Amino acid sequence: MKFRVGQGFDFHPLRAGRPLILAGVEVPFELGLSGHSDADLAAHAMANAILGALGEGDLGRHFSDQDPRHKDANSIGLLKQVWALACERGWQLINADLTIFAQAPRLAPYVPAMRTRLAEALEIAPELLNVKVSSPEALGALGRGEGMAAAAIVLLAAS
Numbered sequence: 001m002k003f004r005v006g007q008g009f010d011f012h013p014l015r016a017g018r019p020l021i022l023a024g025v026e027v028p029f030e031l032g033l034s035g036h037s038d039a040d041l042a043a044h045a046m047a048n049a050i051l052g053a054l055g056e057g058d059l060g061r062h063f064s065d066q067d068p069r070h071k072d073a074n075s076i077g078l079l080k081q082v083w084a085l086a087c088e089r090g091w092q093l094i095n096a097d098l099t100i101f102a103q104a105p106r107l108a109p110y111v112p113a114m115r116t117r118l119a120e121a122l123e124i125a126p127e128l129l130n131v132k133v134s135s136p137e138a139l140g141a142l143g144r145g146e147g148m149a150a151a152a153i154v155l156l157a158a159s
Helices: 041-054 076-089 108-120
Strands: 003-016 020-022 025-027 032-033 089-103 129-134 147-157
Touching: 003 041, 020 032, 032 108, 041 076, 041 108, 041 129, 041 147, 076 089, 076 108, 089 108, 108 129
Parallel strands: 089 129
Antiparallel strands: 003 032, 003 147, 020 025, 089 147
16 A cells, blocks of 8 residues: 655734634634735645655645735635545545644633544544644744644555
């Protein structure tokens, strides 16, 4: 059997006046992530991991932030398009792991919904996907609450 591993990483600054969307779930918070799309860095990290496994560059290569068609784009929709590309090429997801790094707000209560939403987007059973959160423990820009980051890894197999 043929396997491929991909890893993805994304980060965005926080700012007022935007909703906080993580893994397709709107999280109540006074700040949101700033970006050209909805800035859902969890979906971006997952999409980048899949693109990495496919050898297809990164999300920016496929959905340029210079293209006005992607302004305020739903990142779960972008992830679905990336996953469709993988499926067209005959790949299936064996498992995926995602970590979101944030000082605030407390994200643990939203992890089950995030896992469900990502699993739906990838058309997989939730057991194949792990979502976890980690605090930067007040270190650096993330620890000061200036932004958030996410890292993902996927294992694909030729179907």
